[in-house]
Amino acid sequence: MGKKPIIGITTGYVKKNDFVQGPYVHEDYLEAVTRADAVPVLLPYQAEGAAEQLLGLCDGLILSGGSDVDPRFYDEDPLPQIDWFNTERDQFEMKLLRLALAADKPILGICRGFQLMNVAFGGSLIQDLQTQREQAIQHVQRVPRVKATHSVRLLPDSGLSRLFDRRESFFVNSLHHQAIKTLAAELKAVAFAGDGVIEAAEHRNSERILGVQWHPESMTAGGDPLMLRLFRQFVRQCDRPVNEPVPSGSDQSITE
Ligand SMILES: [Mn+2]
Incomplete structure (x- = not known):
């Protein structure tokens, strides 16, 4: 019996008042990781100088949701509709992503985390769906975050399709104004x-690198069995014996 895998989860920043301010992550991430039989550890960007040592503690990395990505990282100026962004957090998370890739640790990007991952690999973002994309459906739902509101179509030739019994579509929650x-x-x-x-993308060379635009942690906390399966698979991927060789043929690179 090995120890449970340790999953590092990135954090944002919340200020409630002068007495309550600091690292923040929604408790549903902790709930989902715990339900998937792993141990959550928070990775605050305030500890940027210790990124390598912090990630060394972890068997896998979750890039969590939160504020917008600074558009300078995809060579755009901010549009009027962009929300608060946090350059220090972005830089810390891109560093963690590079370290996780180098160490071949599984990575799950959620919402902003998926967007950050795309930007780190050289992609770009729609800064505001409602104003930049005609005929967008509602992606910032007004009902509670545990509830699924819009459908997604799943490509048959994907790890996610295999994980979800090759179903062609399913419903997800939606709390993003960017894409x-x-x-x-x-x-x-x-x-x-x-x-x-x-709404989701996989790395071409590794099924252990996945990004989703919805919030599976909240659906899991709300009792959704499909999304719990997603976390269980992620935790299984993180639970590789120490001596197992790193698979060859992966060719991962990300831009600075
Ligand atoms: Mn959506």
């Missing part, structure tokens, strides 16, 4: 919303 514009060449889109928005 993938240009998908990085190393990623392959595998799930789409009805308006064409990319």
